[in-house]
Amino acid sequence: MHDPVNLQREPIEGWPAYVLARAPALVAYVDASLRYRYANERYLEWMGVDWSFALGSHLADVLSPTLYAGIEPNLRAALSGRTVVSDHEIGEGDNTRYAQATFNPDVAEDGAIRGVIIAVIDISERRELENRLLESQRRFSQAFRYAAIGMALVYPDGRWLQVNDAICSMLGYSEDDLLSSTFQDITHPDDLAADLALVDRLLDGELMSYHMEKRYLHRDGHVVHALLSVSLVRDETNQPLYFVSQLQDITERKAFEDALFRERELAEVTLKSIGDAVITTDPNMIVTSLNPIAEAMTGWSSHEAVGRPMDEVFHLRDPLTRQPIPNPLISAVTKNAIVGLTTDAILVHRNGFDSPIEDSAAPIHDHAGNVVGGVVVFHDVSETRALALKMAHLAHHDTLTGLPNRALLQSRIELAVTVAMRRTQRTAVLFVDIDHFKQINDTLGHAAGDAMLQEVARRIRMSVRSDDTVSRLGGDEFVVLLPHIESQRDAASVAEKVLEVCSQAVAVEGSELAISFSIGISVFPDDARDADALMRNADTAMYEAKMQGRNGFRFFNAAMNERNAARVRIEVELRKALARNELSLHYQPKVDTRLGIIIGAEALLRWQVDGEDVYTPEQFIPVAEDCGLIIPIGEWALREACRQTQEWHTMYRPLSVSVNVSPLQFQQTRFFETLRDALAESQLHPTLLELELTERMVMEGGDHIASLLRRIKELGVVLSLDDFGTGYCSLSYLKHFPIDTLKIDRAFVRDIAWDADSAAITSAIIAMAHSLNKNVLAEGVETMEQATFLGAAGCPQMQGFLFGKAVSAKEFEARIAAINTGDLTV
Secondary structure, three states, X not given: OOOHHHOOOOOOOOHHHHHHHHOOOEEEEEEOOOEEEEEOHHHHHHHOXXXXXXXXXXXXXXXXXXXXXXXXXXXXXXXXXXXXXXXXXXXXXXXXXXXXXXXEEEEOOOOOEEEEEEEEEEOHHHHHHHHHHHHHXXXXXXXXXXXXXXXXXXXXXXXXXXXXXXXXXXXXXXXXHHHOOEHHHHEOHHHHHHHHHHHHHHHOOOOOEEEEEEEEEOOOOOEEEEEEEEEEEEOOOOOEEEEEEEEEEOHHHHHHHHXXXXXXXXXXXXXHHOOOEXXXXXXXXXXXXXXXXXXXXXXXXXXXXXXXEHHHHOOEEOOOOOOEOXXXXXXXXXXXXXXXXXXXXXXXXXXXXXXXXXXEEEEEEOOOOOEEEEEEEEEEOOHHHHHHHHHHHXXXXXXXXXXXXXXXXXXXHHHHHHHHHHHOOEEEEEEEEEOOHHHHHHHHOHHHHHHHHHHHXXXXXXXXXXXXXXXXXXXXXXXXEEEEEOOHHHHHHHHHHHHHHOOOOEEEOOEEEOOOEEEEEEEEOOOOOOHHHHHHHHHHHHHHHHHOOOOEEEXXXXXXXXXXHHHHHHHHHHHHHHHOOOEEEEEEEEEEOOOOEEEEEEXXXXXXXXXXXXXXXXXXXXXXXXXXXXXXXXXHHHHHXXXXXXXXXXHOOOOEXXXXXXXXXXXXXXXXXXXXXXXXXXXXXXXXXXXXXXXXXHHXXXXXXXXXXXXXXXXXOEEEEEXXXXXXXXXXXXXXXXXOEEEEOHHHHHHOOOOHHHHHHHXXXXXXXXXXXXXXXXXXXXXXXXXXXXXXXXXXEEEOOOOOOOEEHHHHHHHHHHHHOOOOOO
16 A cells, blocks of 8 residues: 555645646536536636636627627537547737637436537647748749749659759650659760669768759750769658759750860860960960970870970070070960961970971960960971871881870770869770781781781771771781760660671682671779779670671670680690690590490590599680690690501501680691691501581681691591571582581580470481482481481480590590490490
């Protein structure tokens, strides 16, 4: 029990009456006839009612007519059994108060309603706050809707919450159009990723707001350039509610910038192209630029001269007295007038020799007419001028093709990157390399190679725009600079055009040579942030194109750096593997299903240590081809296959062994001699050796390859086309080459049991081979269904896992021995 000492003494009138009289709420009771039966002190005071008069009086006699008219419906409703809550205005003028009244019916035990309990709360302060909020919202709504700039509220997922008239007008969409879409729908695709990245940072709390130049797609299709400012509104729990976006249309400004950029480009090109030397300075006679002719005539390169006083770079002397002549540019800037130079002045080159010159100097003005610098234009009036022109050209151009050289290309890439960074645009570099150019040089000589390079330079130049730069770095490497592109698709289109234009054979010394290219593409700012990285990444992508089969293009991605590092690592280890004899040949059996015997094998290159692959052929063979190691590896494989085949011939019976030949190896000038020496050293009969070639090798080699094939056939060596049907070999040409066997590619064999098209193609290849008196062999046979179909179609010679995988020479030899003794059948 509670300690009675600690309990407050109960009031005389009792706790209910005590609390009711002193409660902050206004409480009254009216009976069914709407007469006052009770009201607490706060009610009487707040309503201004005299209780002695109000007790027993009808509410209509006590309250003002306006107030009674407002609450009378609520009283009637309460008397009908419903609880009613409503807001009311009480008083007039400065004495106006606002109250929220609750009318509760008083229901007796028998269900009859005896009266109404009225509870009133003063909501004047809340009403004032609500009015202020409504007024603030009204002002915001007016400012939002009629703002001169585009404004929008956007949900975190991109849906438009609210837009104003300006943004609708700017983008060409109605309010309903925008509210039923997202900002992603009308954002230019090339700007979407950057915008979303900033949105994510805003949502993550990394940024309070962000600003960017962004392109939108107008409803009629044209591009709208806008300056976008975005901030985020969060709720009281810090959860994102919506973005506040402001858009300013800067399309016109962008057009002015483009026009200004073109004017500056035109000015720069003009200065670099004209025959006169040009030097510009600021008002303090500090050099700001030199064109190539000025560089040649003064001996100062632009990057050395810029920032130096004019007198250090431009030395004028009297030809007789050798005394200095005042710089005419000082007078031109001081007098704000064009000044000519005396005709007998000489310019002293940085290295000491003299050049008679004529010149003029003039001030440079800004748009308000103020002098902001000066320009001096001069030219050589002697034979030295011709020498200077030649020096300037040779310093920046390739002597063989006339294209810009590496130095000029570097400066143009740096300029393009600077402009693209300032204007938030893209720039692309295409690194173009002629596939197998070294073999052309080795086969036909350097004169033929030079002729091809000149023709290639001409074709690439034809494939690009006039403001793009085509440069030759040296050897067979060309670079195309695209200073302004909208997207990667533009760069891809140029690469496709280069491949198309240059795909036609080049006539060199009476031969039609087919050429192909590997092209790597790097894009600023997606792949690199400066000129050097842009070139490196394009070079890396070019090597990736070579690794993927050549005659194509690849865009750079970050994973290529890892693959490039892996390629270098494989190359280093492959050279060591050659020295340590870690490479070996494995042999996969070829069978004749009609005879039930092994008729031969395909020799396949492996790189293993203790029976485990160090690298798979798919990993190291492309690297070997790229770095040239495939030539010594191919020679070793050819000699080893001949030796092993002869050994089996001596110990067991004649077996044919096929060897794959790399295009680089086949195009080497000494391939025929290497082949002949391998046969002689092993004493192998030539008919037991089969060389497997690809369709591309046969078709693209021209007269040189056709002649080589005939010489090989004269030795007696068997020739086969590997992966037949997957290339582009024309059947009409097939009869002109001394090919003995067609190998049906595993891609057709895999599907013949269930795919009607593959079955039809395979049957057609077999029938065509028979009509041309050529053997046919199917590779990749893995199931009895495939073998049965091939046998029925007339192809008994097969190769694949169904008959055995590639194994070491020792394991293959054991299988031959078992078959010969009758212990094992195919």
